[in-house]
Amino acid sequence: MKISIEEIPRGEEEEIIIRCHEMNEEVMALLHKLKSSGEQLSGICGDEIYRLRLSDIYYFETVDQKSFLYCESRVYETKLKLYEFEELAAGTRFFRASKSTVINAGKISHIKPSLSGRFEAFMDNGEKLLVSRSYVPSLKKVLGL
Amino acid sequence: MELREIIKKLIISYPIIYGCTMMAAFVCCLVFHPDAVFGIDYLGKALVFALAGDLPSLVFCSKRELSHREWMVRQIIHLLMLEGVLLLFGWFLKYYETVAEGVFFFFIVLLVYIVVRILAFSEDFKDAKEINQVLAKRKNDKK
Numbered sequence: 340m341k342i343s344i345e346e347i348p349r350g351e352e353e354e355i356i357i358r359c360h361e362m363n364e365e366v367m368a369l370l371h372k373l374k375s376s377g378e379q380l381s382g383i384c385g386d387e388i389y390r391l392r393l394s395d396i397y398y399f400e401t402v403d404q405k406s407f408l409y410c411e412s413r414v415y416e417t418k419l420k421l422y423e424f425e426e427l428a429a430g431t432r433f434f435r436a437s438k439s440t441v442i443n444a445g446k447i448s449h450i451k452p453s454l455s456g457r458f459e460a461f462m463d464n465g466e467k468l469l470v471s472r473s474y475v476p477s478l479k480k481v482l483g484l
Numbered sequence: 485m486e487l488r489e490i491i492k493k494l495i496i497s498y499p500i501i502y503g504c505t506m507m508a509a510f511v512c513c514l515v516f517h518p519d520a521v522f523g524i525d526y527l528g529k530a531l532v533f534a535l536a537g538d539l540p541s542l543v544f545c546s547k548r549e550l551s552h553r554e555w556m557v558r559q560i561i562h563l564l565m566l567e568g569v570l571l572l573f574g575w576f577l578k579y580y581e582t583v584a585e586g587v588f589f590f591f592i593v594l595l596v597y598i599v600v601r602i603l604a605f606s607e608d609f610k611d612a613k614e615i616n617q618v619l620a621k622r623k624n625d626k627k
Contacts, residue, residue: 437549438486448623449616452608454601455555469549473489475611482618 371430380427382408382415389415393431397462399424399441411464434477436460436470444481490545494538502534508592509579516585529577536573540565567593 347353359366379390397409401421408415419427424441432445448461450470458470470478509530513520543562544550550558570593574580580589 439549444619445622447619449619450612452605452612453552454605455552455559456604456608457555458608458612469552471549472608475615478615479611482615482622484614484618 368430380408380417380419382410382417384413384415391415393428393433394443394445396433397443397446397464397466398436398468399428399433401439409466432481434481435474436468436478437474438471440468442468442470442478444478450478486547487545490542494541497541498534498538501537502530504596505530505534505537508596511592512579512585512589515588516580533570533573533577533579536569537566540569563594563597566597 357366357370379392380396382389382391391408391410395410397411399417399419399421400407400409406417406419406421406424408417417424421439421441425433425435428441431443433441433443436442442460446463448463450461451459453459453469457472458475460468460470462468540562543558543565546554567590571586571590574589575586580586
């Protein structure tokens with residue numbers, strides 16, 4: 340696919356134009372990725388509501404019917420359900436890692452197999468998360484393997 | 485793992501266990517009864533035996549994600565159940581008849597269990613290595 344970048348004067352609005360033969364799966368995925376890259380979510384921490392960028396989220400987790408967004412050093416509660424977050428993050432680096440977590444592969448430092456038949460994902464902020472073996476293909480897919 | 489996932493796993497592993505049962509019977513007969521002759525009912529017995537070896541995997545069934553410790557405990561329970569069930573069925577199906585044969589049978593099961601775990605771990609290790617290479621490359625590209 341040919342990529343063209345045109346620099347425009349400061350006053351003009353920036354835009355992305357996709358020229359394609361048809362709206363196939365590849366184009367749709369690209370479109371979704373572009374739309375969600377600047378996506379913002381609401382997260383509650385204490386009594387305050389924060390706007391969070393999807394790319395700043397390390398992982399999403401549901402615990403006892405509640406959902407949480409984990410960033411580098413803070414945790415925010417969210418009203419989103421796991422499937423809603425998955426839909427929102429589709430086409431990005433997020434992947435389903437277990438029954439209750441969706442991890443941002445872009446924030447994983449490295450992974451290690453565990454004797455329990457699962458994988459441990461070591462995050463950039465030092466946290467350690469579990470990845471079920473059945474979801475490893477999803478991780479490989481987001482990494483382009 | 486959820487029940488649906490476990491059942492899927494049980495269906496996949498059933499023919500593998502059946503094949504392993506045949507191999508184990510072959511080794512046992514080669515050592516203890518090299519002149520043994522089997523009737524057609526043996527094939528049916530092996531099917532039941534494989535099912536007995538498959539069902540203890542239900543111990544991993546859980547609605548929520550198991551912690552590392554819980555998983556290890558269930559792994560030990562699974563091994564004990566597997567040994568117990570297979571020794572019991574092996575006795576009823578006359579796979580072994582003396583204590584010495586029983587002990588040999590016990591260690592064959594244990595050996596197969598350990599080999600399967602090692603193979604699975606080495607496969608996971610390969611996957612992890614491949615994933616880590618991509619992660620490292622992406623981190624380097626970002627810098």
